[in-house]
Amino acid sequence: GAVVSQHPSRVICKSGTSVKIECRSLDFQATTMFWYRQFPKKSLMLMATSNEGSKATYEQGVEKDKFLINHASLTLSTLTVTSAHPEDSSFYICSARASEGNTIYFGEGSWLTVV
């Protein structure tokens, strides 16, 4: 079946540094990828929608200069958390919509801890 892989699954970084999370569709092409954030015991919160080859569309309240999203190819989207702060610590999940069909597949998620 279709697989979406996120890397790294867990990352710890120091305050002020930047960290990049990759989201790859392994056996299908994804024209659209979604990035979510989940706080403990809360629902997923959509951060942004990225379409291959164009700028991401950010949800209200999400700082686009802080959460840089790049969707350079049909199989890869990256989320870079810039100048990370402890409050950025969270679970980040990507999902991808296949070019063919409308099924959305989720990545495994990435735990970010900023110390």
Added chain:
Amino acid sequence: GQSLEQPSEVTAVEGAIVQINCTYQTSGFYGLSWYQQHDGGAPTFLSYNALDGLEETGRFSSFLSRSDSYGYLLLQELQMKDSASYFCAVRDSNYQLIWGAGTKLIIKP
């Protein structure tokens, strides 16, 4: 605004049947999905309803009534491993998923 409502917590005993309801108010509707999430993991897809009626997949069933903007997830023969959070999500007119806040299912032996 767009919203989905589901109970925050449901408790049941092992072997029983439990129903988790979801009502929605969204701009456009392209199907109701259910996801299961164990603590610390990503959500996993359970079911999808685009048309009215009941969809059955093993011990899990999902129901949709578009006229009532309502659906539910039915879990039968509950097992301890079913303890998790269950999210309903609606695909809106932009094909984005609008999520409910999740229902924590607690199963007692």
